[in-house]
Amino acid sequence: MRKLISNSPKKIPTLISGLLATFALGFASQQTAKAQNYRYLEIGDSEYYGMPVYLDAQSINPLDNNSYKYTTLVGLNNRESEVDAIVDCHDTSSLYLLEARYYDNNGDLEETKILNRQQQLNLNNPNYNANRTVCNELVQYVDIPARENVNYDRYYNPRFNFSVLYPPNLVSPQSPPQNNDGREFLSSDGSISMRVFGSNNALNQTLAEIYDEQSQETPSRQVTYRTRGEDWFVVSGYENGEVFYRKTYLRNGDFKTLIIRYNRALQPEFDPIVTEISQSFRG
16 A cells, blocks of 8 residues: 655645545545645655655646656655656656656765656556656546537548547547548547557458457556457557557458547546447448
8 A cells, every 4th residue: 555654734735735635535545634744655665775665746847748747755764865757648657767866874965867868667666656646646637528418420531441430529630641541539638549540461460360469468558358259359458557448350351440548537437438439430
């Protein structure tokens, strides 16, 4: 269980207070103190130091294009190290490392390293938890209307002869690719993406081969549902903190694929819409 560590009675800004309140309810329900009295969120353990790693909630600073800067640290009363990083909430499986600071046994700053590099994260990395905490609690997601109030338009692709419904009040079509193989649709905040496209079976792969490939799990990908018919398959699950849904047909020598990704926070409201879209996919 992640812990909330008391630091000072100073009031945390409203944005961070909301983060802490939600975090306390969802991940540390046994904590009874008010969220504004807490600053540090325990997000995992440092393999190097063998000590807990904390996210400094007061350090979270929104940047442009759905990105946030934040600081993590090892050691509270006896500070060992701090790291400044930037997360792009469109991809919580990586972050950009800015600077690391190291402290001596007296708690005085001993060394500063400029990092300025991208880092890929696995599910066991404390910064993966930090990214998800920051992005899942701070991003203001698109409002999902009730299923009966969702309107749909149909997109048709003449090159590969398929069509699919999409909700224009939730996602907007992006510029078509030059080869006209399909279309991408995005929500205004980037929390929902939908892509539909066709491709020639140049490698002469079978549907079973593609199905097996897409059913594979990785440290950042969990498959929770999969099924296959004579000329189609569906695979869905979680990847990099998002829900993913993929439906693929193999017809007349061409693959026709629908991929939908959306933040897990939207799942209760958006799952029924995914069902509508999937059932409308024809090719």
